[in-house]
Amino acid sequence: MALYSEKVMEHFRNPRNVGVIEDADGIGEVGNAKCGDIMKMYLKIEDDIIKDVKFETFGCGSAIASSSMATELIKGKPVSEAMKLTNKAVAEALDGLPDYKMHCSVLAEEAIRSALEDYQKRTGKQIK
Amino acid sequence: MIYVDNAATTKMSKTAIHTMTAMMEDTWGNPSSLYSIGQRAKEVLEKARADVASVIGAEPREITFTSGGSEADNQAILTAALLGEKSGKKHIVSSAFEHHAVLHTLNKLEKMGYEITLLDVHENGMIIPSELEAAIREDTCLVTIMTANNEIGTIQPIRELGAICRSRKVLFHTDAVQAVGHIPLNVIEDNIDLLSASAHKFHGPKGVGFLYARKGIRLTNLIEGGAQERGKRAGTENVPGIVSMAEALKEANAGMEKNAEHLVKMRDRLIAGLKEIPHSALNGDAEHRLPGNVNFCFEGIEGESLLLLLDDKGIQASSGSACTSGSLDPSHVLLAIGRVHDVAHGSLRLSIGEDITEADVDYLIKSVKEVVEYLRGFSPIWRDLMAGKKQFIL
Ligand SMILES: Cc1ncc(COP(=O)(O)O)c(C=O)c1O
């Protein structure tokens, strides 16, 4: 289908970092079933570095591909950098998304931010 | 490849293609011209009109050729609305799950001061005739209810609904786009005043359809211009398309009984197989259903990703999920039968064609099972459902 770029389809077909982290240091869930996309991110953080990240997604092709790409973009990175991840960066890394699918990449950004906020709340640390 | 989206469009039959190209080669004159090649085109055009009419039990002059189902719906509804207005009747009864060609036309009329009542289609996707009876008022000018629904395939008791309209002296229009060529229809026996049909749903070409309007109903033009179609639809006729449609319709009609018998068998095998998927449900009544329609909701997954993965397995289907439509809302049809958003997003429509085999059906069942299971495997909703944090709906 020409609806999506090759990159989107590749991440959709072979999503990276799928699953859960049982002893996660931060968990974020955004979206709702009403709008059709839900993303859940699990983070394992050591020394302010994202050691591991996993996701679960209920959603369309671009939601799954955006989740996958977002996890790739933050894995191994300092939390401060992950906090700055934008939906634009996710969409660009996927060689673009159709306009009406941009909200899926926004969800990916929000899911990661939400997981980092959960980490801050749990640890009392402030990510700068 | 297995194409199971025949409700969206069908592949043209060999006969329809041959007819169309033959018309283009040999009968390309303008039917309004008085020299022989024009008159030859006029002849085949009128033959097509007679053929189409005879399939639905109408008279040739009651058939107006249009650009398809949408145009026919628009013209039928506008005609009845304007006729009603002349006698001060500005109330229209329809249903919540009509095609947008009907619903959007009704929205437009509502803004022009008409009152619209949409009947409930209930959990099984069926109109209850007594509810139509109760909805008709002194000032009702039109009842428009589709013969068969394009998403969930339910077939309405058209004859009974038409009889109610007759007895209450209200015009009855039916969008029969999904029904014509697939199930028996007769405008006289079924008490129909106005009927819309579209060629590409019965192996004819796209961009051609027809409107049946019972004798005595003066159509309102949507397109002004020349005197084609008795002055009711201007524009040089699409002769190749129209003649091809007539051939496709005759063919569909001749094979209807045999096709339906095969399709029903395949449909029910498919339904039985998909029902084995836990927390799934058939959408629409199992019995009053188009021979080729299967529509399911699967809890915990989203329809677009289901479609994309099925496409990878060579299966072309459709879904009523929001993400396939570009809006945030799932199909109005699924919402109308009471499916909540959560499960409406996880819908799959498989509209099978006459050439489907038992092996195809088994491959479909196996593939859908695999993909649903795979997607549920990393769905946060499914996890919550399985962990008992959320209640299953299906
Ligand atoms: C029930 C119904 N009505 C109307 C239409 C519109 O027909 P067309 O595409 O020929 O305009 C369709 C097909 O999309 C349909 O399924």
Ligand SMILES: [Zn+2]
């Ligand atoms: Zn989406």
